[in-house]
Amino acid sequence: MNLPGAWFVCKGEGRGNRATDRERGEDMTESNQRVLWIMRILSAISLLAAGGIHLYMVFTGVGGLLGVMFVLNGIAGIVLAIGMLVLRGRLLQLATVLSLLFLIATLLALILALTVGLFGITETWDATLVRETVIVESIGIVVLAITTAVVLRAPRPAHATP
Helix, strand or coil, rough: CCCCCCCCHHCCCCCCCCCCHHHHHHHHHHHHHHHHHHHHHHHHHHHHHHHHHHHHHHHCCCHHHHHHHHHHHHHHHHHHHHHHHHHHHHHHHHHHHHHHHHHHHHHHHHHHHCCCEECEEEECCCCCCCHHHHHHHHHHHHHHHHHHHHHHCCCCCCCCCC
C-alpha cells in the first residue's frame, strides 16, 4: 500500500516497483560513499582547524620550544587534512588512524600542560585559545573516530582475477 508522503517506507514494495538486490546494493554503495566523503571532509576541516590554531599562536608571538612544536603541529594538521581528501584504500585507512591519534596526542599534550606541565611548560585555562582548542580538538576526535570506523568498515572492491 502506497500512501502519499510515505514513499520512503514503501519504496520498491508496490507491484512492478520492486528493486532488485543489485539495485539496492548500488544504492547502499552510493549512500556509503556519500557518508564516507562527508566524514572525510569534516575530518579535514577538523584537522585544519586544530593545526590552524597552533599556527595562529606562532604568528601571534609563541616562540621557543613551544613555538617549534606548534609549527610542527600546524604542518602535520595540514598534511593529514590533505591526506584525508586525496588518499584511497589502505593509505586512507592509515591516514585516518594517524589523524585520530594525532588529535588525541595534541589534546593530551594540552591537558598535561594544563595539569602537571609538559616539557617544563605549564598552561592555564585563561591563556589565549585554550578553551577553544579543547573544544575544537574534542570535536575533531569524535569526528575522526567516526571517520575511522567508516573507513575501516568500508567494503573493499573485489579484485578481478585474470
